[in-house]
Amino acid sequence: xxxHLIAIVDDDDSVRVALTSLARSAGLRARAYASANAFxxxxxxxxxxxxxxxxxxxxxxxxxxxxxxxxxxxxxxxxITAFPDERVRQRAMGGGARFFLExxxxxxxxxxxxxxxxxxxxxx
Numbered sequence: 001x002x003x004h005l006i007a008i009v010d011d012d013d014s015v016r017v018a019l020t021s022l023a024r025s026a027g028l029r030a031r032a033y034a035s036a037n038a039f040x041x042x043x044x045x046x047x048x049x050x051x052x053x054x055x056x057x058x059x060x061x062x063x064x065x066x067x068x069x070x071x072x073x074x075x076x077x078x079x080i081t082a083f084p085d086e087r088v089r090q091r092a093m094g095g096g097a098r099f100f101l102e103x104x105x106x107x108x109x110x111x112x113x114x115x116x117x118x119x120x121x122x123x124x
């Protein structure tokens with residue numbers, strides 16, 4: 001898993017730093033972005049997974065998910081939110097998110113979900 005590159009997209013500096021540090025502590029490479037626009041300005045081909053907040057100014061995590069699906073449909077996206085409810089979860093999963101997690105994320109659960117998403121992506 002050491003060669004995998006994760007994108008962390010969150011407008012909250014402290015969350016972005018914490019998630020990036022967590023990914024790196026698990027042996028993953030991570031790049032952090034303060035907005036969906038900043039991430040979507042990148043070439044998506046080097047990334048193996050995206051972790052994005054849902055509630056962000058300008059483009060939401062749902063907007064990011066739609067853009068990723070149109071540009072690189074197989075790229076796993078994990079959406080996180082501090083405001084979970086069943087309707088939001090259904091929208092995330094129905095839009096193609098690989099996983100939906102509540103903030104604050106349990107670090108072990110997030111690493112497990114990242115691993116699961118990338119293993120599903122690479123296949124057997």
